[in-house]
Amino acid sequence: MKSKKSFFRTVEPYLYLVPVMILFILFVFWPFVKTIQLSFARTTPLGQVAQYVGLDNYTNIFTD
Numbered sequence: 001m002k003s004k005k006s007f008f009r010t011v012e013p014y015l016y017l018v019p020v021m022i023l024f025i026l027f028v029f030w031p032f033v034k035t036i037q038l039s040f041a042r043t044t045p046l047g048q049v050a051q052y053v054g055l056d057n058y059t060n061i062f063t064d
Contacts, residue, residue, distance in 0.1 A: 040055070042057075
């Protein structure tokens with residue numbers, strides 16, 4: 001059976017990555033997901049979703 005030190009040595013590198021992954025999710029991944037979500041909606045000047053329009057925003061961009 002493995003000792004506690006052996007287990008900690010196995011897990012330790014991943015524990016150092018946890019804060020970095022949290023920051024990555026907060027500042028990179030979450031804004032990216034919100035941007036994609038907002039691209040399918042019509043928004044108010046304050047950035048709140050007013051109406052879901054689906055792909056209409058994209059069709060307007062490519063036919064304009």
